[in-house]
Amino acid sequence: xxxxxxxxxxxxxxxxxxxxxxxxxxxxxxxxxxxxxxxxxxxxxxxxxxxxxxxxxxxxxxxxxxxxxxxxxxxxxxxxxxxxxxxxxxxxxxxxxxxxxxxxxxxxxxxxxxxxxxxxxxxxxxxxxxxxxxxxxxxxxxxxxxxxxxxxxxxxxxxxxxxxxxxxxxxxxxxxxxxxxxxxxxxxxxxxxxxxxxxxxxxxxxxxxxxxxxxxxxxxxxxxxxxxxxxxxxxxxxxxxxxxxxxxxxxxxxxxxxxxxxxxxxxxxxxxxxxxxxxxxxxxxxxxxxxxxxxxxxxxxxxxxxxxxxxxxxxxxxxxxxxxxxxxxxxxxxxxxxxxxxxxxxxxxxxxxxxxxxxxxxxxxxxxxxxxxxxxxxxxxxxxxxxxxxxxxxxxxxxxxxxxxxxxxxxxxxxxxxxxxxxxxxxxxxxxxxxxxxxxxxxxxxxxxxxxxxxxxxxxxxxxxxxxxxxxxxxxxxxxxxxxxxxxxxxxxxxxxxxxxxxxxxxxxxxxxxxxxxxxxxxxxxxxxxxxxxxxxxxxxxxxxxxxxxxxxxxxxxxxxxxxxxxxxxxxxxxxxxxxxxxxxxxxxxxxxxxxxxxxxxxxxxxxxxxxxxxxxxxxxxxxxxxxxxxxxxxxxx
Ligand SMILES: [Cu+2]
Numbered sequence: 301x302x303x304x305x306x307x308x309x310x311x312x313x314x315x316x317x318x319x320x321x322x323x324x325x326x327x328x329x330x331x332x333x334x335x336x337x338x339x340x341x342x343x344x345x346x347x348x349x350x351x352x353x354x355x356x357x358x359x360x361x362x363x364x365x366x367x368x369x370x371x372x373x374x375x376x377x378x379x380x381x382x383x384x385x386x387x388x389x390x391x392x393x394x395x396x397x398x399x400x401x402x403x404x405x406x407x408x409x410x411x412x413x414x415x416x417x418x419x420x421x422x423x424x425x426x427x428x429x430x431x432x433x434x435x436x437x438x439x440x441x442x443x444x445x446x447x448x449x450x451x452x453x454x455x456x457x458x459x460x461x462x463x464x465x466x467x468x469x470x471x472x473x474x475x476x477x478x479x480x481x482x483x484x485x486x487x488x489x490x491x492x493x494x495x496x497x498x499x500x501x502x503x504x505x506x507x508x509x510x511x512x513x514x515x516x517x518x519x520x521x522x523x524x525x526x527x528x529x530x531x532x533x534x535x536x537x538x539x540x541x542x543x544x545x546x547x548x549x550x551x552x553x554x555x556x557x558x559x560x561x562x563x564x565x566x567x568x569x570x571x572x573x574x575x576x577x578x579x580x581x582x583x584x585x586x587x588x589x590x591x592x593x594x595x596x597x598x599x600x601x602x603x604x605x606x607x608x609x610x611x612x613x614x615x616x617x618x619x620x621x622x623x624x625x626x627x628x629x630x631x632x633x634x635x636x637x638x639x640x641x642x643x644x645x646x647x648x649x650x651x652x653x654x655x656x657x658x659x660x661x662x663x664x665x666x667x668x669x670x671x672x673x674x675x676x677x678x679x680x681x682x683x684x685x686x687x688x689x690x691x692x693x694x695x696x697x698x699x700x701x702x703x704x705x706x707x708x709x710x711x712x713x714x715x716x717x718x719x720x721x722x723x724x725x726x727x728x729x730x731x732x733x734x735x736x737x738x739x740x741x742x743x744x745x746x747x748x749x750x751x752x753x754x755x756x757x758x759x760x761x762x763x764x765x766x767x768x769x770x771x772x773x774x775x776x777x778x779x780x781x782x783x784x785x786x787x788x789x790x791x792x793x794x795x796x797x798x799x800x801x802x803x804x805x806x807x808x809x810x811x812x813x814x815x816x817x818x819x820x821x822x823x824x825x826x827x828x829x830x831x832x833x834x835x836x837x838x839x840x841x842x843x844x845x846x847x848x849x850x851x852x853x854x855x856x857x858x859x860x861x862x863x864x865x866x867x868x869x870x871x872x873x874x875x876x877x878x879x880x881x882x883x884x885x886x887x888x889x890x891x892x893x894x895x896x897x898x899x900x901x902x903x904x905x906x907x908x909x910x911x912x913x914x915x916x917x918x919x920x921x922x923x924x925x926x927x928x929x930x931x932x933x934x935x936x937x938x
Contacts, residue, residue: 335772335773335774338367338765338772338774339763340367341367341368341370346791347370348367348790348791349367349727349735349788349791350364350365350788350789350790350791351369351725351740351786351787352409352421352786352789353742353783353786354405354423355377355782355783356403356404356405356781356783357781357782358780359376359378359402359425360374360375360378360379360381360404360780361374361375361423362374362779362780362783363375363439364779366727366740366788367738367774368775369740369776369777375434376441377402377441377444378396378401378403378404378425378428378432379402380396384877385875385876385877386441386876387400388873388875388876388886389876389885390885390887391885392441395441401427402425402426402428402430402432403426403427403428404425404784405423405426405455405457405784406424406458406459406523406784407421407422407423407785407787408423408458408459408460408467409460410460410464410501411463411464412463414462414463414529415728415731415732416731416787416790416793418436418789418793418794419436420436420464420506421433421787422434424454424469425446426453426454426455427453428446428454429451429454430445430446430454431444431446431467431499431508432444433508436794438797438800442506443506443508445499445508447479449479449513449581449582449583449584450478450479450513450582450584451469451495451497451513452473452475452479453473453520454469454472455471455522455523456469456470456471456472456496456524456537457497459524459526459535459730460730461535461566462732464501465500465501465503466498466500466501466566467499467508468496468497468498468524468526468564469496469497469499470495470521470537470562471495471496471516472520472522473494473520474492474493474494474519475492475493476491476492476493477493477495477515477581477582478582479582485547486546488545489518489544492518493516493517494515494517494519495513495514495516495586496513496521496535497510497513498569498570499511510583511573511585512569512570512573512578512584512585512586513585513586513587514564514587514596515586515588515589516562516596517648518544519541519542519544519559519560520539520549521537521538521562522537522538522540522608523537523538523607524536524537524562525608525617525730526610526730527610527614527632528610528612528614528731528732529613529614529615530632530633530636531610531615533567533568534563534564534565534632535563536562536608536610537561537608538559538601538605538619538620539559539560539562540554540559540604540606540622541559542556542559542560543555554604557603558600558601558603558656559600559601559603559604560599560600560601560653561598561600561608561619562597563598563599563635565594565596568595569587572587573585577591577592589650591650594639596651597635597639597653598648598652598654599656599659600645600653601619601656602621602626602628603621603622603623604621604622604623605619605620605622605628606620606621606671606672607670607673609675609730611681611696612675612677612728612729612731613732614632615631616630616631616632616696616697617630618673618681618683620670620673620684621670622670622671622686624670625666625667625668626665627664627683628662628663629660629661629662629663629664629696629697630659630660631659631660631661631697634659634660638655638658638659639652639654662697662710664694665708665711666694667687667688667692667714668687668688669685669687670684670685670686670692671683671721671722671723672684672722672723674724674725674729674739675729675734676726676729676734676736677734679696680712681693681694681695682694682724683724684717684721684724684742685721686744687720688714689716689717689719689721689743690715690716691714691721691771692711693711693712693713693766693771694710694712695710695712712769713769715764715772715773717741718743718745718762718776719743719744719745719746720744720745721741721743722743722744722784723785724739724740724741725739725740725742725785725786725787727789735788735790737765737766737767738763738764738765738788739763739764739771740761740762740788741761741764742759742784742786743759743762744759749776750778758780758781759779759782759783760779761777761779762775762776763775799858799859799860799861799879799881800881800882801881802859805855805883807853807855809829809885810853810855811829811830811853812857813831816829817831817839819839819841821844821845821848824845824848824849825850825851826842826845826849826851828850828851828852828853829853830853830855831857832855832856832865832911833856833858833865834863834905834907835904835905835908835910835911836910837898837900837911837913839913840914841914841916842913843916843923843924844890844917844918845890845917845919845923846892846893846920847890847891847920848889848890849887849889850886850888850889850890851885851886851887852867852885852886853884854878854885854886855882855883856878856879856881856882857881858880860880861880862880863880864878864879864880864902865877865878865900865902865904866878866900866902867886867898868898868899869886869888869898869915870896870897870899872896874886875901877902890917893917893918894917895917896915896917897912897913897914897915898912898914899911899913900912
């Protein structure tokens with residue numbers, strides 16, 4: 301009987317594709333202890349690295365620690381977050397505009413000289429064609445740019461150049477341009493276009509604006525990376541729809557043996573715009589690569605590719621081919637030579653196609669479903685395998701003659717992941733200076749490796765120690781939906797602010813003492829300026845009339861770290877937190893009479909519960925003279 305059950309379990313495991321990888325039953329007690337010690341951060345101790353996960357369609361960014369993989373905080377970006385009141389106060393509502401969600405895909409840390417400089421984290425929104433900038437001084441979103449004109453499906457993004465001159469983006473979707481023009485999808489090839497965008501970043505403030513764009517055929521650009529060293533000034537993208545299918549893409553976009561990847565000379569694009577070679581569409585200078593040579597080239601690449609990663613030396617570009625069992629390594633020196641010698645195998649819509657054999661260094665047979673590749677800076681690459689569910693370690697060129705003859709010899713190690721790894725990240729892989737210590741596999745399926753939480757299962761992440769010859773998986777964790785990529789930053793490389801200093805608060809509505817607080821009614825508008833400090837609001841009463849516009853500015857006058865106050869207003873769908881030294885504003889129309897408490901929503905002291913006040917909304921003809929339309933202020937401020 302027992303034997304039968306065991307055999308059935310094995311058959312089931314095989315059917316589920318869990319053959320070699322069940323629950324690490326193979327790990328010995330000694331290995332488990334070693335893994336636990338490697339990822340253990342004892343109470344009171346701190347992680348060595350930040351892990352910034354993209355939150356996919358949650359619209360957020362999650363911050364975890366490495367090696368513990370503990371979730372530490374959430375940075376709201378494209379979606380409201382009641383935990384901080386993001387999207388509820390006027391300042392963040394304005395940033396979100398009309399959107400209440402986004403699809404966060406590929407975070408990118410700012411760089412100086414191809415090294416993380418710890419200033420900003422940029423993230424893209426695929427759905428609404430936006431880019432956001434998070435400032436690492438306060439771990440908050442400070443700018444959302446977009447929707448970007450002439451750009452639909454901002455997926456091939458956000459790729460930062462070596463000195464954060466630009467964030468480079470390419471479109472996953474194509475539409476008739478400019479946006480708003482309508483054409484039948486049946487006329488896709490003729491009427492639809494994709495776009496590469498150069499988002500210019502102000503070197504002092506980080507402020508982003510659309511610099512220029514390059515028109516492309518209606519290919520579905522997927523993922524990319526920027527060049528460095530010898531490939532400085534260049535960028536690369538894969539695409540999975542060279543067939544230019546507009547329906548049933550699953551079948552129609554996978555007909556060709558190879559797709560075309562893009563090689564973009566962004567410095568040449570910048571110069572072409574400066575030289576007046578662009579035409580303006582929807583306010584943006586657009587370069588047509590058929591008319592402006594040396595800006596865009598194509599290279600045939602393995603069918604239905606995904607990742608396109610430049611290594612830390614800038615010499616090699618690795619493409620993952622979802623539907624081919626190998627990664628393709630391009631040699632940038634050969635790319636340059638092919639361009640200079642015009643070693644083309646044709647052109648597409650006036651854009652030269654470089655001859656594949658002239659630019660490829662080799663195809664490394666890593667296994668099934670290679671997606672993304674990361675680098676450790678020691679000459680090794682790590683590729684996530686979606687179908688094989690593993691991470692493969694392989695040797696980058698230069699290869700020996702023996703390896704060149706048989707590139708299976710370049711494949712050095714495989715570690716099973718659980719399951720279907722999409723992205724993976726090695727700290728600093730996209731810079732010239734990788735940390736090369738940890739790799740995080742971001743798995744699409746967790747397949748019951750956690751306590752049961754119902755039909756939907758969380759995303760899983762697994763931490764691999766990559767310092768030895770063999771990779772070692774030491775820990776796993778679960779996240780909210782849905783990490784698509786992440787960045788790793790050494791904790792010691794940044795010094796976030798502890799408070800917002802009073803003298804840096806330039807908000808004209810900030811008030812810092814009792815005598816400056818006020819509630820003033822002018823016409824049908826009531827403006828209240830409040831202070832918040834442990835544990836009271838001043839004033840703690842606001843009177844207004846039904847139908848008034850109410851504007852409340854709350855300044856948290858604390859200058860002590862983590863002394864946060866909240867402002868929640870009952871039955872008005874408003875709540876936000878105010879951090880030490882911050883001023884936040886709410887603006888609502890008062891549509892119902894009554895007395896509505898406002899109270900501190902973020903625990904602040906033993907007398908936190910006592911931190912409350914009243915908004916009194918009088919009916920017409922009622923209330924004190926001030927509230928009923930007189931000039932005077934009401935409220936308990938003075
Ligand atoms: Cu409080």
